[in-house]
Amino acid sequence: GAVVSQHPSWVICKSGTSVKIECRSLDFQATTMFWYRQFPKQSLMLMATSNEGSKATYEQGVEKDKFLINHASLTLSTLTVTSAHPEDSSFYICSAPHLPLEGGGWNTEAFFGQGTRLTVV
């Protein structure tokens, strides 16, 4: 099946610094990727849609200047949390859609990365 790799799996940073999270589609091209944020024991909330070669589309209430998204190639999207603060501590996870192959035997539309636990101290 399709694989999406997210790196790093966890990161601790100091308040005021920036952190970059990478999301790669390993065996397929992804012109679109999605970034979600999840607080402990809560739902996944869509933050933004990353579009290859164009600007990301942010959901209402998400600060685009704080959460910078770059989708420079068909296999890589990055999320940079700028000037991080403790309230940005969360689990960030990306996904990439992939059309199933004929007779591929699976029927999920979205493949998820492993997620990144960000702790800002």
Add this chain to the structure above:
Amino acid sequence: AQKITQTQPGMFVQEKEAVTLDCTYDTSDQSYGLFWYKQPSSGEMIFLIYQGSYDEQNATEGRYSLNFQKARKSANLVISASQLGDSAMYFCAMRAGGTSYGKLTFGQGTILTVHP
């Protein structure tokens, strides 16, 4: 707008018993897809099962089955013969026809605990 509701914050089940996790949805689209994911403590999202709005048969995948009741707008997940490894958070999700492929709306989640 589309909405997914999971009303069970937590569920407990005895090992080897069956358990049903509830999910209701709301959308005005005729075409939509419903998904269930499992999220263990590691955080990864594991796809379990999918049901399309036009599928007449309930989806099944091994020990997982989806009880799809279109008129009631419900898509409950049934796990048969629970195992200790089934302990995790479970999410119901939907993509309505008008939204981008792969762009999912998630419910609040249900934490399932399987007791030995």
